[in-house]
Amino acid sequence: MKYVDEFRDGALAKNIAANIAREADPRRSYYLMEFCGGHTHAISRYGIADLLPANVRMIHGPGCPVCVLPAGRVENAIRLAQEPGLILCCYGDLLRVPAANGMSLLKAKARGADVRMVYSSADAVKIAQENSQQQVVFFAIGFETTTPPTAVAIRQAQALGLKNFSVFCNHVLTPSAISHILQSPEIRQLGVLTLDGFIGPAHVSTVIGSRPYEYFAEEFQKPVVIAGFEPLDVMQAILMLVRQLNGGRAEVENEFSRAVTRDGNVKAQLLVAEVFELRRVFEWRGLGLIPYSALRIKAQYADYDAELRFKVPPLSIPDNRACECGAILRGVKRPQDCKLFGTACTPDNPVGSCMVSSEGACAAHYSYGRFREAA
Amino acid sequence: MSTIKPNYTRPLDFKQGRVDMTHGSGGRAMAQLIDELFVAAFDNEFLRQMNDQARFPAPQGRMVMSTDSHVVSPLFFPGGDIGCLSVHGTINDVAMSGAKPLYLSASFILEEGFPLADLKRIVESMARAAHGAGVPIVTGDTKVVEQGKGDGVFITTTGIGVVPDGVNISGERARPGDKILVSGTLGDHGVAVMSLRENLTFHTSIQSDTAALHGLVAAMVAAVHDIHVLRDPTRGGLATTLNEIARQSAVGMMLHEDQLPIREQVRAACEFLGLDPLYVANEGKLAAICAPEDAERLLQAMRAHPLGCDAAVVGEVIEDPHHFVQMETAFGGRRVVDWLTGEQLPRIC
Numbered sequence: 001m002k003y004v005d006e007f008r009d010g011a012l013a014k015n016i017a018a019n020i021a022r023e024a025d026p027r028r029s030y031y032l033m034e035f036c037g038g039h040t041h042a043i044s045r046y047g048i049a050d051l052l053p054a055n056v057r058m059i060h061g062p063g064c065p066v067c068v069l070p071a072g073r074v075e076n077a078i079r080l081a082q083e084p085g086l087i088l089c090c091y092g093d094l095l096r097v098p099a100a101n102g103m104s105l106l107k108a109k110a111r112g113a114d115v116r117m118v119y120s121s122a123d124a125v126k127i128a129q130e131n132s133q134q135q136v137v138f139f140a141i142g143f144e145t146t147t148p149p150t151a152v153a154i155r156q157a158q159a160l161g162l163k164n165f166s167v168f169c170n171h172v173l174t175p176s177a178i179s180h181i182l183q184s185p186e187i188r189q190l191g192v193l194t195l196d197g198f199i200g201p202a203h204v205s206t207v208i209g210s211r212p213y214e215y216f217a218e219e220f221q222k223p224v225v226i227a228g229f230e231p232l233d234v235m236q237a238i239l240m241l242v243r244q245l246n247g248g249r250a251e252v253e254n255e256f257s258r259a260v261t262r263d264g265n266v267k268a269q270l271l272v273a274e275v276f277e278l279r280r281v282f283e284w285r286g287l288g289l290i291p292y293s294a295l296r297i298k299a300q301y302a303d304y305d306a307e308l309r310f311k312v313p314p315l316s317i318p319d320n321r322a323c324e325c326g327a328i329l330r331g332v333k334r335p336q337d338c339k340l341f342g343t344a345c346t347p348d349n350p351v352g353s354c355m356v357s358s359e360g361a362c363a364a365h366y367s368y369g370r371f372r373e374a375a
Numbered sequence: 376m377s378t379i380k381p382n383y384t385r386p387l388d389f390k391q392g393r394v395d396m397t398h399g400s401g402g403r404a405m406a407q408l409i410d411e412l413f414v415a416a417f418d419n420e421f422l423r424q425m426n427d428q429a430r431f432p433a434p435q436g437r438m439v440m441s442t443d444s445h446v447v448s449p450l451f452f453p454g455g456d457i458g459c460l461s462v463h464g465t466i467n468d469v470a471m472s473g474a475k476p477l478y479l480s481a482s483f484i485l486e487e488g489f490p491l492a493d494l495k496r497i498v499e500s501m502a503r504a505a506h507g508a509g510v511p512i513v514t515g516d517t518k519v520v521e522q523g524k525g526d527g528v529f530i531t532t533t534g535i536g537v538v539p540d541g542v543n544i545s546g547e548r549a550r551p552g553d554k555i556l557v558s559g560t561l562g563d564h565g566v567a568v569m570s571l572r573e574n575l576t577f578h579t580s581i582q583s584d585t586a587a588l589h590g591l592v593a594a595m596v597a598a599v600h601d602i603h604v605l606r607d608p609t610r611g612g613l614a615t616t617l618n619e620i621a622r623q624s625a626v627g628m629m630l631h632e633d634q635l636p637i638r639e640q641v642r643a644a645c646e647f648l649g650l651d652p653l654y655v656a657n658e659g660k661l662a663a664i665c666a667p668e669d670a671e672r673l674l675q676a677m678r679a680h681p682l683g684c685d686a687a688v689v690g691e692v693i694e695d696p697h698h699f700v701q702m703e704t705a706f707g708g709r710r711v712v713d714w715l716t717g718e719q720l721p722r723i724c
Binding site: 001004008009010013014017044045046047048049050051092119231347348363366367368369370371 | 633639642643646648649697699701703704705706707708709710711713716
């Protein structure tokens with residue numbers, strides 16, 4: 001595949017791996033967090049850990065949109081889907097996210113709820129057009145990458161005069177999550193967690209640009225390298241982080257220059273600003289309440305806000321007490337440190353959300369990497 | 376003279392007609408459907424006897440029997456339809472024991488309102504597939520369910536066959552050191568079908584690989600009598616099939632990503648749908664496991680057959696108490712190729 005295979009070249013990978021091994025200082029460790037689930041998936045799927053020296057460790061961050069969605073919001077969506085005559089549209093891997101009592105949208109569907117998997121927010125608008133007698137709700141989740149398409153869907157619905165379409169908005173913001181992790185007591189006070197640098201998001205950065213990360217590099221003195229989702233991108237970013245750390249630098253570097261600019265996609269940013277505004281506070285699964293970390297639909301588009309249309313109540317459902325998703329999402333624990341991992345919690349019967357999406361740290365490790373513990 | 380023809384029945388309307396409840400009621404309408412469609416298409420000496428069962432002499436040796444229900448949506452897809460699929464699927468399940476498939480049965484569950492034209496197309500496709508494979512459909516059944524209680528048509532086929540003497544092909548016979556071969560490109564059927572799903576329409580030149588594999592199996596057994604395992608990686612793809620065998624044989628496996636035959640178009644489609652071709656269905660491919668010293672001979676026999684021309688050795692059986700199927704990635708790392716979790720769902724970004 002042109003433009004893809006070039007970024008999965010095994011021979012080039014070996015070169016970069018040799019450079020990392022040569023340049024990584026054996027007297028120290030390099031704890032690097034990849035924020036995005038897309039990177040977590042690539043690292044696990046291509047076996048990148050096998051190409052790194054023992055003192056370069058990847059810590060999986062919270063950038064998996066499915067994983068950080070709190071159970072309460074999933075429960076809200078399940079209740080919406082159970083309304084007679086209502087069609088709930090959502091992205092694929094949301095279907096299996098566990099809410100309260102082991103319920104999920106997939107199970108609600110089996111009990112008669114009309115839940116439809118869509119590939120794009122535009123499909124949800126189309127379903128609304130084709131089912132004018134039924135209410136259609138798009139269960140919108142994701143970071144800055146999926147937000148502009150939701151904005152487009154709302155604008156489209158308005159242009160078409162659709163009265164039966166609304167959005168249950170759960171869009172969240174990457175910079176707030178990074179800041180939350182860096183300000184967590186584990187890092188700032190307790191020193192339990194060492195984080196030396198970040199691999200910055202790929203697709204998110206195409207929208208927001210590289211500028212928002214400059215604050216982290218400066219304020220927290222942590223290098224950030226924005227990288228694409230292909231395995232060579234990840235390897236190259238690791239090498240760049242090792243070089244920055246060796247040189248005592250804490251800068252924002254852009255490995256993904258084929259798609260990311262400093263300012264990002266201004267048109268998409270304006271579109272998002274037109275339709276959405278900041279929520280004062282939003283609950284993240286595993287991270288708790290984070291101020292100004294999510295978006296809601298602006299008053300002028302209130303007609304398309306499912307939360308208002310269906311009076312969706314605020315719900316907070318605690319996770320299973322033994323579930324370590326929170327600590328795993330903050331990078332404090334690894335999947336295999338959780339008692340439930342691979343026993344009560346597997347991809348077939350996930351207890352915590354990190355076990356749901358293949359971008360989740362637990363599911364990625366279970367599906368691709370658990371031979372390492374077995375060895 | 377009277378113009379009444381006492382034995383006249385108006386022929387079925389295969390252009391505009393639709394299945395109705397009477398076609399499953401056991402009365403004249405059902406008899407007519409059987410005569411004009413099923414017997415006419417499947418025509419063979421067993422069906423012509425018009426009994427509720429087929430009678431044939433018991434063959435010598437060990438017999439195998441397999442059954443498979445087909446519920447594919449859409450019913451017609453690039454490279455095939457539910458009809459030929461239902462014939463090939465069961466022939467292949469029988470053939471994976473090394474057996475020569477002998478007879479098939481076919482059972483139809485039709486939904487009220489289903490167009491007779493489509494049914495005819497499906498039945499004729501089955502007839503062609505059965506004829507082409509040389510395996511007659513010797514008995515069958517038809518039921519009709521009310522509208523909304525079926526999905527057009529469901530077909531269940533059952534096949535029986537006989538295993539040649541001395542052939543012992545079975546899922547628990549994989550041994551550490553054995554080689555793993557596949558007969559051709561992976562994921563073609565699944566991608567062809569997915570390209571037509573209502574919410575996914577995309578254009579592809581990929582055709583389903585649906586095919587009867589007993590001829591290929593016969594050629595393979597002739598070349599290497601002691602093949603250890605054969606299985607067709609249908610639903611769940613090669614990954615699922617190999618995990619099943621690893622568990623049955625209590626072994627592990629190591630695949631080599633760069634040796635897996637996968638078409639460019641299938642890789643591309645899987646890439647943008649967020650799917651893994653190792654989990655995508657095949658309907659005309661098989662995986663074979665044999666002793667390392669037999670692998671080259673088996674590979675050559677497969678490649679000499681039209682249905683095995685893209686055959687490749689893709690890995691080997693290893694000792695592993697955890698029975699993991701692992702893969703050396705083309706990138707140089709290693710990963711588990713796990714059981715499929717639920718349905719393969721696309722990732723969000």
